Amino acid sequence: SAVVDVAAVDLGASSGRVMVGRVGPGRVALTEAHRFPNVPVRVGGTLHWDILRLWQGVVAGLRAAGPVTSVGVDSWAVDYGLLDATGALLGNPVHYRDARTDGVAERVEEHLGRERLYATTGLQRLPFNTLYQLVAAAGTPQLATADRLLLIPDLITYWLTGRLGAEVTNASTTQLYDLRRRAWATDLMAEAGVPAGLLPPLHPPGTRIGPVRPDLGLPGTPEVVAVGSHDTASAVVGVPAAGERFAYVSCGTWSLVGVELDAPVLTEASRRANFTNEAGVDGTVRYLRNVMGLWLLQESVRTWGDVDLPALLRQAAEQPAFRSVVDPDDPVFLPPGDMPARIADACRRVGEPVPDTPAATVRCVLDSLALAHRRAVRQAQELSGRSVDVVHVVGGGARNELLCQLTADACGLPVVAGPVEATALGNILVQARAAGAVGGDLAALRGLLRATQRLVRYEPRGDQAAWRAAQERMGGGGCASRC
Ligand code: ADP
Numbered sequence: 001s002a003v004v005d006v007a008a009v010d011l012g013a014s015s016g017r018v019m020v021g022r023v024g025p026g027r028v029a030l031t032e033a034h035r036f037p038n039v040p041v042r043v044g045g046t047l048h049w050d051i052l053r054l055w056q057g058v059v060a061g062l063r064a065a066g067p068v069t070s071v072g073v074d075s076w077a078v079d080y081g082l083l084d085a086t087g088a089l090l091g092n093p094v095h096y097r098d099a100r101t102d103g104v105a106e107r108v109e110e111h112l113g114r115e116r117l118y119a120t121t122g123l124q125r126l127p128f129n130t131l132y133q134l135v136a137a138a139g140t141p142q143l144a145t146a147d148r149l150l151l152i153p154d155l156i157t158y159w160l161t162g163r164l165g166a167e168v169t170n171a172s173t174t175q176l177y178d179l180r181r182r183a184w185a186t187d188l189m190a191e192a193g194v195p196a197g198l199l200p201p202l203h204p205p206g207t208r209i210g211p212v213r214p215d216l217g218l219p220g221t222p223e224v225v226a227v228g229s230h231d232t233a234s235a236v237v238g239v240p241a242a243g244e245r246f247a248y249v250s251c252g253t254w255s256l257v258g259v260e261l262d263a264p265v266l267t268e269a270s271r272r273a274n275f276t277n278e279a280g281v282d283g284t285v286r287y288l289r290n291v292m293g294l295w296l297l298q299e300s301v302r303t304w305g306d307v308d309l310p311a312l313l314r315q316a317a318e319q320p321a322f323r324s325v326v327d328p329d330d331p332v333f334l335p336p337g338d339m340p341a342r343i344a345d346a347c348r349r350v351g352e353p354v355p356d357t358p359a360a361t362v363r364c365v366l367d368s369l370a371l372a373h374r375r376a377v378r379q380a381q382e383l384s385g386r387s388v389d390v391v392h393v394v395g396g397g398a399r400n401e402l403l404c405q406l407t408a409d410a411c412g413l414p415v416v417a418g419p420v421e422a423t424a425l426g427n428i429l430v431q432a433r434a435a436g437a438v439g440g441d442l443a444a445l446r447g448l449l450r451a452t453q454r455l456v457r458y459e460p461r462g463d464q465a466a467w468r469a470a471q472e473r474m475g476g477g478g479c480a481s482r483c
Pocket residue numbers: 011012013014015251252253254294295297298309310313395396397399400401
C-alpha cells in the first residue's frame with residue numbers, strides 16, 4: 001500500500017489543532033500545521049464556545065496543512081449546535097461547564113429512573129450529559145425552532161461537507177444512545193421530551209462522509225472521513241499498548257481513566273462507582289471514569305496570571321509529598337473561577353493543611369490527581385474483571401513528568417507516557433486505514449505507534465502504604481477492595 005497524507009482536526013477544551021500525518025506500512029510521522037487557543041466566552045450570563053473562531057482555526061489549519069487525501073474531525077463530547085431547517089446555526093453552542101444544568105440530572109433521573117438510564121445508555125452521570133442539557137433548554141425558542149442537533153465534530157464536518165450525520169463514539173456520550181442496540185434510544189428521547197428526528201442518522205468511524213465543499217478553496221479537495229469523533233475515542237486508539245492488560249489515562253483538561261473492553265459492564269456496582277461505557281472504535285467499549293484532570297492546574301494558572309508552568313512544576317516537585325490532598329472529583333471544582341481559592345476551601349473543609357504558595361497548591365493538585373488515577377485504575381479492574389500490568393498516560397499530561405511519576409508510584413505499576421498527541425494519531429490512523437494505507441485491527445495500529453513514537457517509561461517507586469494512607473484521607477470512592 002502507498003503512503004498517504006491525512007489531516008486531523010482535533011479540538012480540545014484548551015486548544016484546537018490541525019495535525020498532518022504521513023502514514024504507510026511501518027511509518028507514522030506527525031506534524032503540526034496549526035494550533036489555536038480555545039477560549040470560551042460568557043455572554044448574557046451563559047458560557048459559550050466561540051465556535052466561529054474555532055471554525056476559522058480549522059480552515060486556516062487545513063490551508064496550512066497543504067494537500068491531503070482526507071480530513072477527520074474530533075472534539076470534546078456532549079456539546080452541540082442546533083440548526084434550523086435551512087441548515088443555519090441557531091446560536092452559539094453552550095459550554096458544558098455552564099450552570100444551566102445545575103440540578104437537572106437529579107430531576108431527570110427521578111422521572112426516567114437512574115437504573116433504567118444506566119441499563120440503556122451505560123453512561124456515567126455527569127451533570128452536562130447532552131440529555132440533561134436538552135432538558136435544561138426545554139421550552140426555549142431556539143430548541144423549539146431547531147430542525148437538527150449536531151455534536152461539535154459533526155457540526156464542523158457539516159460545515160466542511162454539507163453532510164449531516166452523527167458519528168457513534170461521540171453519540172454514545174449524549175445519554176440518548178442505546179449502547180447494546182447501537183441506535184438512538186428513541187424511547188428515552190420520547191419520554192424526556194426530545195423531539196424524534198432532532199438527532200441525525202448514525203454512522204461508525206471509517207465512514208466516508210464526502211468531499212470538502214469546493215468553495216472553501218482547500219488544497220487538493222480532500223474527502224472527509226469519520227474518525228472516532230469523540231476525542232477520547234481517538235485518544236484510546238492512540239494508546240500504544242501491547243495486548244489487552246493495560247489501563248489508560250487520557251490526560252488533558254480531563255483525565256479519562258479506564259480500560260478497553262469487548263462488552264459493557266452494566267452492574268449496580270459499576271453504576272454506583274459512576275463508571276461509563278462509551279462506544280470505542282471497532283465496536284470496543286471504553287470503560288472509564290472522568291477524573292477532573294489538569295483543569296485544576298489550568299484554571300489555577302489562569303487565576304494566577306502569567307506563570308512559567310515548567311518552573312512551577314519544578315518547584316512543585318521539591319514540595320513535601322501528601323501535605324494536602326483533596327478529592328479532584330468534588331463537583332465544586334467543575335465550573336470556571338478562582339481555583340486556588342476553591343482548593344484552599346476544600347482543604348479547610350476536610351481538615352487538610354491549606355497550601356500557602358502556588359507551588360504547594362500545584363503539589364496538592366498533582367498528588368490528588370495521582371491518587372484519583374490510582375482509585376480509578378483499581379476500580380476499573382475490580383468492576384470489569386480485567387487486570388492490568390501497565391498504565392499508559394497519553395495527551396498533554398504525558399509531558400508532566402512529575403504527574404507521570406506520581407501516577408506510577410500511586411498505582412504501583414509502570415507508567416508509559418506518550419504520545420502527547422495520541423488523539424490526533426488515533427484520528428489519523430483511522431483515516432489511513434480507511435484509505436487502505438495501513439491494515440489491521442486496533443492492536444496492529446498500536447503496534448505501528450510503538451514502533452514510531454517516542455515513549456517514556458516510569459517505574460513505580462516507594463511503598464504503597466503511604467499512598468494507601470493518603471487515599472484514605474481523600475476517600476476510596478466506593479472501592480470495595482483495600483484501595
Ligand atoms: P485538551 O485536549 O483537553 O485541551 P491537552 O491534551 O492538549 O488538553 O493537554 C493540555 C495540558 O497539558 C495543559 O493543561 C498542561 O497541563 C499540559 N501540558 C502541556 N504542555 C506541558 C509541558 N510542557 N509540561 C507540562 N505539562 C504540559
